[in-house]
Amino acid sequence: MGAVIASLAKAFGQLGDPAILRVAAKSIGITALIFVLAGVGLYFGLDGLFAWLEWEADGFVRAAAAIVIAVIAFWFLFRVVALAVLQFFADEIVIAVEKAHYPDLAERAVALPFRRDLANSLRGLGRALAFNLLALPVAAILIFTAFGPAIVFLLVNAVLLGRELTDMAWLRHSGNPPGQNPVLGSERLMLGGAIAALMLVPFANLVAPILGAAAGTHLTHDAMHRKGRIDA
Template identity: 30%
Template sequence: MNHLLTSVERTLAQIFDSAFLRVFILGMITTFVALAAAFFLAEALKDQIPYLDFDWEWVQSIMDWLFGFVLIWLAVLFFVPISTIFVSIFLDDVVDAVEDKYYTTHKAGKRLGLWHLSYLAVRLSLYIVLLNILAVPFYIIFFWTGVGPVVIFYLLNGYLLGWGYYEMVAVRHLGIRESGEHRKSIRGYVLFAGLVITVLFTIPIVNLTAPILAAAIMCHVFHLTIRDRQAEGHAFAREYGHSGQGTDDL
């Protein structure tokens, strides 16, 4: 997992670079709007859930706590896709900033553009919302274990976010089929990067930066791992080698 540690380290080190800082600030502002929208949407949906009053105080306390948990879960659930859609506007700029600094000889030959990125972000968002809703029975079944719902939440969303952000970066360099082959060959990296991204989305204040950091981290993961596959002679990595000449510093 050395490449993942390197990816996080390089991302944090670049936050104050001028090229990155502009996108970072604009992304944070956009994400703050997404956070407010997520909370309003979560509150509106929570109000639609039948609320029962109990004569026993301890039962009522449990219900109050449960509804508070539902509000937080809904807010996090909707914040992730909403912020991803909003920040997709800047994703090309984030990846360009990373590649300009660290991977100058293997910069993407194309930018995906707003419409393509929006499509990928909306598709990822629909998967996140739909699969998390389908997972509700499992959240309920394992609720009394204490950690069960947390494990399910992080594994499910870690997988989805790892896959989604990887695709947004990889298709700038490789074809769809080649991107998929590379992702399968580094599924462990993609999952663990997705878990890191999911953690970022669930930490207050830090979550305002999560979409920007996610794009940067996954950009590093892609470049560092594709070089390993290129050195090993994998066919799908050859296309990446055509994007530039020479070797960037590791």
């Protein structure tokens, strides 16, 4: 637990780093653009659906329906989309953290080619969608409880985020093919849970993936050091 808290504290302290801010601006901008375009597409899609079904609905009804569906989709898919977008800039965050805190080790890291970054992003996106869809029936059963569905999705995303956020740094040092991620499962779960919970908070959810990627880098280096994967 101490390693996770220390990693989050170090990551929070580096949020003002220009390199981190650049990644935050790009990832937030692209994520927002994706949802805006999806919202526009949803509006015109509903318009076409209403016309096909011969339902009479004015522009306000179509817009209201689009907004309601978009809000639900945003709540459900934000973590998935934001993390997939962040995967493309993961190297920049890891490099910024390593240059500031682990300058000697930064020189040993191997930059991932675009093809591998894309593959990692698509695999992560697939895992996130699959696990969240599998969790839907369980959440549906608990829909009448006060916090059941939220707890189910929080646990699922804690597991997913813990892996993705530590893999971002680990893959740069693990060789090819990569070895097993040295971060303890309990530590990954705690980190993923903290970031998943932060993603439920308005506005904080915009920087939560960045904070998680930086903290995941610290946690990975700490784990590698403890297991003798790197020199002191």
